[in-house]
Amino acid sequence: MLHFKRANANLAAAAISLLSAVSFSSYAVTASFDPATSIVNLPVVEVLNGKDSSSWNAQLKLVDAVNFEFELIAASLVAPVTGQRDVFDATTSAVHIPAISFGGGEYYAKLKLIPGSNPLRFSLDQFVNNAFQGCPAFAVAGPVNGSCVLSGEIKQDIILTKNTQWILSGGVFIGGDKIDNATLTINPGTKIFGQQGADYLWIRRGSKIMSEGTPDNPVVMTGPLQQSAGEWGGLVLAGFAPVNGCNVDVALCEVAFEAVTSEFYGGNEPNDNSGVLKYTQILFAGFAVRPDEELNGLTLTGVGAGTVIDFVHVHAGLDDGVEMFGGTAQMKHMVITHSGDDSLDWGGGWRGKAQYVLVQQAADDGDRGIEADNNPDNPDSGPRSKPVLSNMTMLGSAVGTQGVLLRRGTGVNISNSVFTGFGSACLQIDGEATYLNAGAPDALSGELTIDHSYVDCATNFSDGNGATFAVSDWFSAQMMNQEADPVLAGYLPGADSPLPTGGAPVAGDAFFDSVSYVGAFATANDDWTKEWTYAY
Numbered sequence: 001m002l003h004f005k006r007a008n009a010n011l012a013a014a015a016i017s018l019l020s021a022v023s024f025s026s027y028a029v030t031a032s033f034d035p036a037t038s039i040v041n042l043p044v045v046e047v048l049n050g051k052d053s054s055s056w057n058a059q060l061k062l063v064d065a066v067n068f069e070f071e072l073i074a075a076s077l078v079a080p081v082t083g084q085r086d087v088f089d090a091t092t093s094a095v096h097i098p099a100i101s102f103g104g105g106e107y108y109a110k111l112k113l114i115p116g117s118n119p120l121r122f123s124l125d126q127f128v129n130n131a132f133q134g135c136p137a138f139a140v141a142g143p144v145n146g147s148c149v150l151s152g153e154i155k156q157d158i159i160l161t162k163n164t165q166w167i168l169s170g171g172v173f174i175g176g177d178k179i180d181n182a183t184l185t186i187n188p189g190t191k192i193f194g195q196q197g198a199d200y201l202w203i204r205r206g207s208k209i210m211s212e213g214t215p216d217n218p219v220v221m222t223g224p225l226q227q228s229a230g231e232w233g234g235l236v237l238a239g240f241a242p243v244n245g246c247n248v249d250v251a252l253c254e255v256a257f258e259a260v261t262s263e264f265y266g267g268n269e270p271n272d273n274s275g276v277l278k279y280t281q282i283l284f285a286g287f288a289v290r291p292d293e294e295l296n297g298l299t300l301t302g303v304g305a306g307t308v309i310d311f312v313h314v315h316a317g318l319d320d321g322v323e324m325f326g327g328t329a330q331m332k333h334m335v336i337t338h339s340g341d342d343s344l345d346w347g348g349g350w351r352g353k354a355q356y357v358l359v360q361q362a363a364d365d366g367d368r369g370i371e372a373d374n375n376p377d378n379p380d381s382g383p384r385s386k387p388v389l390s391n392m393t394m395l396g397s398a399v400g401t402q403g404v405l406l407r408r409g410t411g412v413n414i415s416n417s418v419f420t421g422f423g424s425a426c427l428q429i430d431g432e433a434t435y436l437n438a439g440a441p442d443a444l445s446g447e448l449t450i451d452h453s454y455v456d457c458a459t460n461f462s463d464g465n466g467a468t469f470a471v472s473d474w475f476s477a478q479m480m481n482q483e484a485d486p487v488l489a490g491y492l493p494g495a496d497s498p499l500p501t502g503g504a505p506v507a508g509d510a511f512f513d514s515v516s517y518v519g520a521f522a523t524a525n526d527d528w529t530k531e532w533t534y535a536y
């Protein structure tokens with residue numbers, strides 16, 4: 001509550017300044033305001049819509065000086081620019097203005113589109129001095145000037161701003177579990193540091209993270225040195241989406257997290273919303289609490305399909321890059337690089353979706369591209385893991401094992417994907433329950449499928465324990481699969497690559513963009529990883 005009062009006071013002060021300032025157009029900023037005309041000039045606004053983007057020159061007019069509402073009065077297409085710029089993100093309906101100046105200061109402004117407004121109208125959501133203003137009441141002063149330390153449970157809505165270095169001390173929990181729900185908002189360009197493996201950020205059930213970076217100002221969560229995996233704990237989201245592993249007749253399946261057993265996840269809400277992760281880097285994380293029980297770069301426990309996960313780079317996670325424990329989390333535009341164990345790992349009944357996933361294993365570390373379980377204790381436990389995955393480019397290294405290991409009863413539908421260079425095999429199916437769930441190559445159940453995909457490893461197929469058919473027969477029996485060189489140039493399709501025309505849209509599912517290429521990139525010019533990812 002205290003925080004809200006402060007925020008309101010800031011807004012009021014900002015508005016007074018806005019209205020009284022003589023001019024703020026003399027700075028090298030991304031927006032200016034003319035008090036004589038009440039017009040905000042935005043020289044270049046990049047409008048993001050999925051991976052499509054267009055750039056506009058726009059003017060907003062302050063039309064309601066009491067509620068700080070601005071109306072769009074002009075917009076014209078302009079050439080894109082690089083570097084810091086204004087961004088309108090259609091997914092989050094937010095306008096991010098990284099730098100507007102007045103009174104000798106420089107401010108971040110966030111506007112929110114007012115739903116249904118016509119002409120478009122925006123309300124002022126945040127106005128934050130880009131210079132450090134001291135630590136807010138929910139944090140304490142850190143070891144260096146401009147740093148603030150977060151610790152323990154935070155049961156109020158808070159905003160982490162770009163003007164401060166935020167340091168995690170121990171487990172930092174947002175909300176109580178199911179009570180005292182809170183929202184953690186992380187502004188574009190904000191950096192959060194953990195100092196050691198036991199420092200992590202946990203979003204509990206019912207609470208939300210709104211990590212809304214932009215291509216020019218991604219949110220960064222990282223360790224102190226940024227040299228090796230495991231420098232800090234990582235990011236964990238917990239939600240109310242269904243998970244397995246409970247007795248069959250329980251009305252509500254909730255599970256304790258393996259590595260931090262005081263924390264629970266799971267529920268009966270497949271569309272549960274844990275917030276937004278956009279243009280966010282999670283670097284050098286991961287922490288082994290006990291052998292085989294670890295935090296990962298990004299750990300999603302019972303996370304629901306209402307959560308937005310889009311343009312996220314997980315680099316050098318000590319255990320897995322991204323691990324799902326059940327739930328229905330959906331994600332797009334994922335970059336997962338140099339994971340210590342598996343790049344994408346799931347179990348516990350994950351029934352989510354992913355489109356556009358780039359995996360790059362390190363030359364000297366890493367296990368599998370995908371390690372997929374239903375449940376290790378009962379491979380037929382329900383709900384059964386069965387994600388739908390399309391447009392993955394997975395580049396393995398010789399030290400890695402399988403590109404994809406499907407085991408312990410998991411299902412999955414994989415389409416339009418390419419697997420190359422994994423050390424022991426591109427594809428393996430393991431365990432009788434996994435095979436039986438799949439059916440037979442000439443009579444597939446639809447539970448475990450792959451189509452329009454390329455494999456190119458020294459050994460492409462491996463039959464695990466309990467095999468009831470050959471993985472090679474399973475692969476070749478399905479539509480448009482190829483054992484062939486995908487002709488990549490790095491991670492992008494090279495000249496004359498078959499990938500740009502080798503795929504087919506995932507039918508009947510609005511989550512998936514309707515595209516007909518194999519891999520994460522349409523063409524050599526479709527590098528959506530540019531600018532916002534960590535340069536590794």
Ligand SMILES: [Ca+2]
Pocket residue numbers: 294295296319320323345
């Ligand atoms: Ca793990």
Ligand SMILES: [Ca+2]
Pocket residue numbers: 319320341342345371
């Ligand atoms: Ca793993």
Ligand SMILES: [Ca+2]
Pocket residue numbers: 341342367368371
């Ligand atoms: Ca593994």
Ligand SMILES: [Ca+2]
Pocket residue numbers: 345346347371372373
């Ligand atoms: Ca695993």
